[in-house]
Amino acid sequence: MRPIKGTVNYVELIGWLGADPEQRFLPSGIAITNFNLATKRLGARQEDGSWTYETDWLDVEAVDKLADTVAANLQKGSRV
Numbered sequence: 743m744r745p746i747k748g749t750v751n752y753v754e755l756i757g758w759l760g761a762d763p764e765q766r767f768l769p770s771g772i773a774i775t776n777f778n779l780a781t782k783r784l785g786a787r788q789e790d791g792s793w794t795y796e797t798d799w800l801d802v803e804a805v806d807k808l809a810d811t812v813a814a815n816l817q818k819g820s821r822v
Contacts, residue, residue, distance in 0.1 A: 757781035759820045765813040775809035777802050
């Protein structure tokens, strides 16, 4: 990857794959792997004092060597 000038945001997500990753290749031969990731966050407090959880779905795209690693090692239900 080429250096990026300016600021870079860093986000770390922990969740579970909702489906098997899908890999494709650009005309240049670079691998692209897409997958959806389910994450949980705290929801509302119930009358009995317990909490509910909300599920957020995120679309993730991996490129090049990481795309190959994802496609080879992850499947539906994998925790990442």
